[in-house]
Amino acid sequence: MPWTLHQGDCLDVMRAMPDNSFDAVVTDPPYGIGFMYGSEKDVARSADEYREWLRPRYLEMQRVLRPGGFMALWQAQLYFPHFWDWFGPGIHIYCAAKNFVQLRQTPINYGYDPVVMLYKPGAAPLRPRTPPRNIDFYVANTASIVADKTRIEKAHPCPRPLDQVREIVRNFAIPNGTILDPFAGSGTTLLAAVREGFDAVGIEKDAHYCDIIRQRMGAELPLFGSQEADA
Numbered sequence: 304m305p306w307t308l309h310q311g312d313c314l315d316v317m318r319a320m321p322d323n324s325f326d327a328v329v330t331d332p333p334y335g336i337g338f339m340y341g342s343e344k345d346v347a348r349s350a351d352e353y354r355e356w357l358r359p360r361y362l363e364m365q366r367v368l369r370p371g372g373f374m375a376l377w378q379a380q381l382y383f384p385h386f387w388d389w390f391g392p393g394i395h396i397y398c399a400a401k402n403f404v405q406l407r408q409t410p411i412n413y414g415y416d417p418v419v420m421l422y423k424p425g426a427a428p429l430r431p432r433t434p435p436r437n438i439d440f441y442v443a444n445t446a447s448i449v450a451d452k453t454r455i456e457k458a459h460p461c462p463r464p465l466d467q468v469r470e471i472v473r474n475f476a477i478p479n480g481t482i483l484d485p486f487a488g489s490g491t492t493l494l495a496a497v498r499e500g501f502d503a504v505g506i507e508k509d510a511h512y513c514d515i516i517r518q519r520m521g522a523e524l525p526l527f528g529s530q531e532a533d534a
Contacts, residue, residue: 306493306503306520310513313485313506317363325504326429326480327373328364329472329492331463332357334379350385357389364485370425373476377463380413395420398440399467415440420475429477437474443467462488468495476501490516494523 309316333346335353347353361376368374377399378386386394397418404414420439422428431437443464448454454462468491476482480501484492487505489512496503497520507513 306497306505308487308493308513308516309504309506310508310510311506312508314360314363316506317360317367317485320367322366323369324367324481325372325483326369327375327472327476327482327501328368328485329373329375329468329476329482329496330364330484330486331377331461331488331492332360332486334381336379336381350382353382354385354389360485361390364483365423367483368423369429370423371427371429372423373429374419374421374423375471375475376419378417378419380417383417386417386419390419390421393421393424395439397471400440400442401445401464402442403446418471429480430475431473431478434474436470441467441470463491465491465495468492469499472496472501473499487516488512490519494520 335345335347335349335356337345337348346356364374375397376390382389386396397420398415399418400415404412406412422430444466445464448462448464472482472492472495478500482492482496482501482503484496484503484505487493487507490505493503493505493516505516507516
């Protein structure tokens, strides 16, 4: 299955894309909670700042998504009360659980990440007719990412577990469709999509992370034909 990587700001890249271009958008944007991505500061430090930053990008995701298309966005637990205001009343929260949790000095530790899910209005949901497991949770093998220091994706500060993203796309996105990830990061969504039989388009502004994606796709997908890349 072909894949394409655009290096650049996703807002600029998406604005050059036609309406209704993709069957699904599956992405893990910055959380806007003050996290440091290497030497890069987070995009925001409060809910109001984050909403202002996210809104134009979310509107572009909606525009390039086909009517009925599937969307999944990883979000921060801290902003859980705002999800329905930001994304609308028809969303569903998926529990992206972990089999390894880094414990912090807090009375209650988070054991999962909330993923905001929805199907774009305007058509019947573009989804599998007989999904293998369309349930709203999955426990990912995060322990393997922590334990294996040699994994390529470890060069990114917060890689997503591949098994969990594969679980999401195979159960909720229409088979053989095209998936967009506007915040490609370490390339997990691209890899998951191609392994599950989708075409994939990623956008990533950081040149170092783009190199990680190219290395990862080249190393793990030698049998999927030519890989495309836009600089």
